[in-house]
Amino acid sequence: MTDLAAFRDPASVVVVGASTNPAKWGHWLARGALLGAGRRSVHLVNARGGSVLGAVTVPSLADLPDTPDLAAFAVPAAALPAAVDEALAMGVKGLLVITAGVPRQEEMARKARAAGARLIGPNCLGLYDADTNLALAWGEFQAGSLAIVSQSGQLGSELSGLAAAAGIGVSRFVSVGDQADVVAHEILADLVDHDATGAVAVYLESFGDGERLLAALEALRLAGKPVLLLTIGTSRAAQDAARSHTGALTTSLDVVDAACRAAGALRVNTPAALVNAAQLVVRAPRVRGRRVAIVGDSGGQGALAADIATSAGLDVVAFPQPVRDSLRRHLPAGAAVANPVDLAGAGEQDIANYQRLVAVVTASEAVDAVLLTGYFGCYARDIPAQAGEEVEAARGMCAAAAAAGVPVAVHSMAEGTATITALRAGGAPTYLTVEAAVTAIATAAEIAALPVRGPAAPAGDVTTIAGMPPHGYDAARRLLVGAGVAFPPARLVHEERELAAAVAELRAPYALKAEWIEHKSEHGGVAIGLADLAAVHAAFAGMRDRLGPGGYVLEEMDTRPHAIEMIVGARRDPAFGPVVMVGAGGVEAELRHDSAVDLADLNRERALAMIRRLRCLPLLQGWRGRPAVDIEGLAEVILTVAGVMRACSDLLDLELNPVRVAPGGVVAVDALVTAAAPAKGAASPAGSRPGAGSGRSAAGCR
């Protein structure tokens, strides 16, 4: 028995605050609890006594005949502490706290754990388990196969309502509320062996212990229960004033996406998108790829579906000739058979033609999923005499899909007909809008394509730089050169008299950089294309006049032809730890907004996958007659930056921009680091999280 067992199938429950008033939580809890009275003993506590929904109440917990496994509380905040204390004293092992506005929650949670109990909430909407007939929540639930774990009770409730409408229902629902004790990743881990659960919906606003959360998501994935995640961040992220390009290019959502990808979960944008995808995932065979066949009985609807599918990233594949020939046998002359398939009246001739066509395309090796759009489902509504035939065709379609292991998603203008019911029962998800069907297929294809995380590449040996200056280009350069990133040869100079010697050791043309200035080109802190000592002198004099004394880096310019400017960066996320980013670089990086993010524990394959996700990939592969550049070398830089970030626990962020990727190799020509302020008078311990007060200081590397 895990310590959460009391929340799964308690032998007895008590509702503290049961009420006769349907506007009160205590009413809904009592109502739900009583539905499970056949399976467990149910007690109701109401201070004023009397009966609730026909069941006798007792005035207090003390009046119960024995100790219930689970107590649900819907009492005013002021009355809660005493009630919880009483329950713990009795030996109750599960506390479900609906009450909101509870002060000193941490103390209450500590007490519960000390008593060997666990607490869900406070400020939650309750829980539900279809299998064990446990309903302690506001609202109605339809039993089914989607588990819902939500940090917002009402959003969970919305998901539950959508799941009911989609006919997939809910296997388990847990509103985790303020997570004073039990947190979301525990509930998720507890779902791994929950047989009724076919897929999991999660809504989280914060991620707490990212590592344990990812472990729970990975375990669910291994158990064959796809996880779809909702979170917020788009509009909040806009408020984050970002100091570096990397900051602007890696919003919190990008990091969540990277974390989900690493754990085999998928973030979606809306509750409806989540449930639409879940309907496909729990009903139909696995979508193996993005090649979709569209079958319809209207040229217009088919063409529109093809457009929408293409926009959603699906491939409306042109059918091979044998498939076209097979389709043609069931269709009138001139009907479209290339994809989309247009029945062109064949359905009116014989409804079974729908099933025959779907059987042909599902059997084709060229198709990963089928979208049926149009009038199918409406025969039963408009022509009652044909309802039976249509239901038969629906069943045949489902059998063909199951036999081929290819899902069929149905967009139908009809709702609630016997045909729709037969489709759903047979494993074909049905949707009222074509975009819902399309995005469900696209989302399911994305889930199926999620890579396996794989082992992290070794972090590498990063040498601590003793006395490393607080920040700036020179320090970053030295740190990264030490880790293996190539930079052009350079000399650090402070005074005019050092210039001649530096020039003598380097090859023209030169670049001169005020090493402590961020965004140098904007602030006149960089001069490029300096041909000789005279030009270097002039540039130095001007810059020093404007910017004052400091370190100036004189550097050979990277003038290799066909170099493409990229950016590689990393930062530390509070929940998911170090993350790494690659993107189109240079001063226009933010404008391009073309970047990919992954957790820093990645490996070569994942680094290459990041590069492949970039819109500018064709540029790297050789655009319009230009040679391909060193993509492998760029992946190596990503891995190195990730390794530095993992090894140097005090680095807050790190950025190479631009990284010049040419056919012959990769050279970084600017860099920036920010380190956390070290604890006063103490070396920052390796592996510790950076303090809240970030600053610019030496990076502590192991």
Place this chain on the structure above:
Amino acid sequence: MTDLAAFRDPASVVVVGASTNPAKWGHWLARGALLGAGRRSVHLVNARGGSVLGAVTVPSLADLPDTPDLAAFAVPAAALPAAVDEALAMGVKGLLVITAGVPRQEEMARKARAAGARLIGPNCLGLYDADTNLALAWGEFQAGSLAIVSQSGQLGSELSGLAAAAGIGVSRFVSVGDQADVVAHEILADLVDHDATGAVAVYLESFGDGERLLAALEALRLAGKPVLLLTIGTSRAAQDAARSHTGALTTSLDVVDAACRAAGALRVNTPAALVNAAQLVVRAPRVRGRRVAIVGDSGGQGALAADIATSAGLDVVAFPQPVRDSLRRHLPAGAAVANPVDLAGAGEQDIANYQRLVAVVTASEAVDAVLLTGYFGCYARDIPAQAGEEVEAARGMCAAAAAAGVPVAVHSMAEGTATITALRAGGAPTYLTVEAAVTAIATAAEIAALPVRGPAAPAGDVTTIAGMPPHGYDAARRLLVGAGVAFPPARLVHEERELAAAVAELRAPYALKAEWIEHKSEHGGVAIGLADLAAVHAAFAGMRDRLGPGGYVLEEMDTRPHAIEMIVGARRDPAFGPVVMVGAGGVEAELRHDSAVDLADLNRERALAMIRRLRCLPLLQGWRGRPAVDIEGLAEVILTVAGVMRACSDLLDLELNPVRVAPGGVVAVDALVTAAAPAKGAASPAGSRPGAGSGRSAAGCR
């Protein structure tokens, strides 16, 4: 009486092919026709006689007592010509042909027109008019305010079903079918004075006479009936092999969008998106802008709505302090009031608080639309005793919205409750998903923001270039220089011996271009940065060796600092005529895919608006400390290119890439034209459309 009057409110109709079988079209037509029997005389023709739906049929048109205004045909294709001939001979003025697979349609249409009649179809799904109780179509219609004109009957039917579900219903439905005679723009023009129509949904796959279509759309807009258009093209467009950058950057959808924008209509992507927006447009006050207030009773749902709204381009504006103060008066301490507003239990305290909060935000000058999300609407479902209060709050909310002239769109988890009914009746559109509500607001804001077309700029004087060579850079240069576009000084040379004189007349550095080569840089047809005569000689020798004899343009290089490479192009669309394009240019133009398209009859304001739609606009305005470039000059080039395209009717396309836009002005440094092949032995007449056989030839300019 217009010549389409017979299709609006005929005094008498006949259904030819009436049937007792509900699986037959003739059954649905008869059923619908009989519903209008109180308003007009209805006749049914069935070759075998007998009665249909309780009404007596006659065996042929000849047996009718008088001539009906409108005849609807649902007879086999083979029987159709004779039936139509018979109707025309009788003097029927309106023919509605459902029958599909009709041969020699044009002949039938000609006959009808010759007889003073008009024909809708063949191969259509019928028509419906709520006001005049005219239903001659497959399916059920709910009377309402959305007019539907569709080239696909079934897509029209889907729109009609969605409109019924949204509670807005259909004012008029016309499935135009094969458009053998009556075409879509005539039906659209006929809706301008159709009082019951509040908004118009159009589905078109082809656009026919673009000018008349745009005139109809503009007239509808002036009549206050917003038009939402669906079409196809995304996936088809991908199949168009595009020769030029302009071709790849201006898909047919971009042109449709430009045409819609010019006419004040808006293209949307899906039937549901159309109807969701229509529900807002016909119910609620006009959305004046993109600033949205979000009011909800769940922090999670509110935050998610804010994210989705932000993604949809809406501005979740931070409320001014006075608004926050007013909101706070109705809310518990600590409730969020900045936007989103979270009721935080205030709704449970008093449902009227919903109405109070909505009243506060609608009254604010800072808000263009309100999105209410969450539990509202569910009180009536979950707590029957509170249904009355909730309906009252709904009515109060609608009154506040109407008084302020600010729409309130409601996302509610409840469906079909008295509250939802009250909201819709009161002018608040309601949606089952938050994304539906958000995109409806965003779409309505887009409609409201559609610019007024404005007069076209004069096309300018474009001098015909006698003996202009078939194509290539030199010809394009001369044409455009003549029209006023700046190019760098240059000389056309053919032989080595001409180089010295050319160099002497120009300023270094030089560029040498093989003028007849397209995509020169890919094919080694351009050499840049030539410092002196020796370098020019070397480049010429190498190029001539590789590419052979021909015209070579020696040109001064544009080396102005801070120049940004843009592309300006134009092409001729079969329906909408010449269109013009501006975008991020250079060899990476396709990769950037950042372009804006408008019809070539634009003016300065619209040219500037095109530039403002580009993602790279910040680059033009001065990015990260760089100076702003000559945006006005770029607009001038757009207008010139548009003028050339309008003046030279034989030009098929025209492209300047790159156009170097610097702070001091705009210089084009490459250009390409394609002209239609002239009619054999004849000068191509000015103003004529280009022939189907395009080629490379002299451009005929007026």
